[in-house]
Amino acid sequence: MIPTLNEAGNLPYVLNTIPSWVDEVVIVDGQSADDTLRVARVLRPDVRVIEEPTPGKGAAMRAGLEAAKGDFIVALDADGSMDGAAIPAFYEALRNGADYVKGTRFGPGAGSADFTRFRRMGDHGISFLIRILFGGRYSDATYGYIGVRKNVINKIDIDSAGFEVETLIGIRVARAKLKTAEVPCFEARRIHGSSNLHALRDGLRIFRTIVRERLQGYDRDDE
Secondary structure (H helix, E strand, O other), X not given: OEEEOOOOOOHHHXXXXXXXXXXXXXXXXXXXXXXXXXHHHHHOOOOEEEEOOOOOHHHHHHHXXXXXXXXXXXXXXXXXXXXXXXXXXXXXXXXXXXXEEEEEOOOOOOEEOOOOHHHHHHHHHHHHHHHHHHOOOOOOOOOOOEEEEHHHHHHHOOOOOOOOHHHHHHHHHHHOOOOEEEEEOEEOOOOOOOOOOOHHHHHHHHHHHHHHHHHHOOOOOOO
């Protein structure tokens, strides 16, 4: 599942890295103004396109996870920073019993070509807060390369629209006590275009999400 917004220049790389045995490719498009959807359909005639009118990555993730038909769903970004060659590792972790698989830019074989010192410090701080407040043991709380079983999506129930969605999912997975695993990944730089991510603005949104979840005492265990 791939959320997109004006990624026509990057999709040729991203789609060509996806293993041929993947059953379904879902593109969730946030009203792109370029040729994103045409490029997707030319490269993958079998692609399923979901057009999401609500702006934001969180809205796209919710729509994509709900629309995907497979038992195992892997979500990756469309900017070329995530390599589809890592999908088999996510699949194996899910097949071996994990409910949720988190990509991590830390650990053996992992890394990032686009991690500033400020972003690295912020991610470590967010991972620490999630651990002490919710029990989530993630080495990389803000990375968006994830895998999840379809039958646990109702325990996550995404209700935020922005880039804080990765942190929100991690918190709700921890609260639901789902079985988790991590997969080392390397984050490349965006190939074309500019990112919609703003480290300070989105960092504040993530912090507000953590506070909100803690104060609300959100828990899906009984659902």
